[in-house]
Amino acid sequence: MRLVLAARSTASLETVAEECRAKGAQALVVPTDVSVDEQVVALRDAAVERYGRIDVWVGAASVFSYGAFEDTPAEVFRHQIEANLMGQVSSARAVLPVFRSQGSGVLVFVASIYSRVTSPYASGYVTSKFGLLGFAESLGQELKGSGISVCSVLPATIDTPIYQHAANFTGQRIHPIPPIVGPDRVARAIVRVSSSPRRSVVVGRTQASLIALHELLPAVYHRTVRPAMHLVAMRKGEVEPNPGNVFEPGTATNAVTGGWRWPAAVRLAPFAVLAAVAGAALRRRR
Template sequence: MARREQLSGKIAIVTGASSGVGWQSAVRLAEQGVRLCVTARRREALELLRKQVEASGGECLVVPGDVTVAEDVERVVRECLARYGRIDILVNDAGVQTYGYFDQLPWEHIQRTVDVTCLGFLRFAHAVLPHFRQQGSGHVLNVQSMLSKGAAPLLSVYSASKHATLGWAKALALELHGTGIHVSNVLVPSVSTPMFDHAPTQLDKKPVPVPPTYDVDVVARAVVRCALKPGRTVVPVFLQGKLPLWMNKLAPFVGDFILGRYGVRMQTEDQPLHRPDGNLFQPVPQGVGPYGSVPPTPKWKRLTAVVGLAALAGGMLGGAALGVRGLVGDVSHR
């Protein structure tokens, strides 16, 4: 009950709320007593979310809009203020990704991905920050990605967008030091969202997330934790979160080897699929709600993957050490 009281009555705008992490985060925040203003391009999907929230006793305002359109962003903020009188939390979640080799992506896909996934975050923060400053408090809570600190083949533009957004968020936090306004980030692993069901692909194959895939609710609960204790960067999982960050510091060549050799295969299925534009420029009816067609990976498979990665890393580290010793020995005999 104490946790709920900390957030009860707070006002939150949630972007990208028509599906996936945005939808589920809105549901979890409403359970904590947060009053919502939800936005995305698809009004019908947002109305379904509103009904779910209100059926559980929550309050939810629906304001459709496109994060790439400044007038839409300003309207969402204006209508939220008109309804509730203030804004306490901005949950930046809207994002798109497009699958393909960088040099084979249409340039308009590159621009659109950056515009939504990076500049959409900046537009909303730019619109709400004057209100945060006026009231002396507020929270910009960004749903980021593990690709904010890494990379994956076929997702070069999405990776670039997330790197840029995390860098912006860190700089923003420094600028807001001492103002009472906080900035938080949640680094999301592969999750069972509908993003993969409406993302465009240039490969004519069905795109899938890099395994393992986590339940979308794992991220939604992390969003709630950040709302309760703002000002942090949270990594909510181990195998596709804390472990690769740790390995990237100690043995970056392990991840590079795996994704360089198997990354494309990991992210595609043999099932033919012609979806060159997906939901980039126009919303699509598929993929409403928190879950997509790719289910979460069972826990036992995730544990097996940990053991396999540990063995691979150990073998590669051992090989690297032997190579260094051999080089040193060769030099010492010259």
Template sequence: MPRIPNAVTVITGASSGIGKATALAFAREGARLVLAARRPEALEDTARECRALGAEAIAVPTDVSDGAQVEALARAAIDVHGRVDVWFNNVGTGVFGPYWEATAELQRKVVEINLIGTMQGSSAALPHFLRQGGGVLINMCSMGGWSPTPFAASYAASKFGIRGFSASLRQELTGKPGIHVCAVFPALVDTPGLDRAANVSGRRLEPKALYLTPEAVAEVVLALVRRPRAEVAVGWEATVARVAYGLAPGLTETVSGAAIRAALRRAGRVPRSEGAVARPIAEGTSSRSGKPVPHARGPSLGTLALGGIGLLLGAQWLSGAMTRRG
């Protein structure tokens, strides 16, 4: 494993949210940072904050949906440092609302940024890992990569795709023990991301749920470099979503759809917006959203165990009921 001090670390989506929090976390550990995002000024602000913590950091403005720009990002890392030890594919966006209410172009852009951007980042990183004989590739997935996300269908498609892509890469790299492919699946995180997403629902996006902090996700990313794992959930909701959809996919789809429809009926009206999907916007340059949101603490093993037992019993009851009806 690369030691984090001096590890050359590429982080995309570093101008805000999880990317910014992760850049600062790696800076505190003494990593050498190559930071990417579409907004040059906000990206340079993150690099400046990292340098103030004593780390080396350069900003390379990059649109990850553009393969040539992603290759230029990798070349910048090699030109400055001669190697790449960690590559964190972190960019993510979405369109919220009924799928048919957004243009096909806007939905396609979500997949280009989330899935194709991850694939292009991986294509840029892996040749250097293979040449070096080691490296850690970390792909940002989501709780939505394990279970459906109604009213964010293209987002769900991209996250399911990232999970499958990451799992496939791991098998292709069998026999390369120094190279690791990891996927991170956080629950809802307090970042500017919701405000920057496209919203064609006409309703305000204010989930009434506990949020993870972006710093909590950043700590998981640091831990993956120290001890790589194939898939890691962040937040007990992500674990429950994984178990629930694995045991009772139909019920999970029905419940999640009903919950979001109910929330939409209660939400206030707002203008429809394309957010930052098609092009960058100035708003949202901090790690957190700045809103007064409740933050979740890490669940105890007892909480997870009780949740798992409840899901198992529920699945068994449903199975028995369906058998009796049959």
């Protein structure tokens, strides 16, 4: 396995690289901020110089912010678009000439379940992920028959430090919406689509049902999502407004997992409450 690892934090990249090398992989570290076009091009060039080709490009960079739209600074909202969407657009623009010259390649975008459903207090992230899925599908249509595949992986709630890293303008501590899926499942999904490309795949079967609720019963979804966010996501503790890792990497909490997974009975309880609220709303509608 020959890898090129890219992120903003050199220290974190070196840690990951050592773990990969210990498992027998070759790993090249290239510190990169995907919101800077020149750095994305330098990443591509470093990969080609070291290994001669690029078989799979995984675009997984994301920054997150919680808060009402009117409370979120414009620069925080904008940088989510720059990193989460335009960073992936820049990646595609950089790698496609390499794929074209090879006659093959797989471009994997790590989107989100928020590419298909919405939520209050996360408008910048939702906007970026809706845009990313639309871009991926349009690009895939253009590249049909070229030997180049475009795949989107849509994780639900994953146990990573993204919630500790997120900018926060709610005034309250943020908790992920259960059920919470292990990051290894997302990694396996990326590997699968890299070898057997699919247009899109959702990771997290339970929350995938929210897509159907959003599309088939939009009034019920919109009636329940805001109370669910208040009940589960924003509770316990006060937090000063802060930009999280939107502009600078938060290396202190970098890890594979965020420590959010609880025993099944505990982590499913809030989701059961959400289902009950949705059911009650549906009965009222009928």
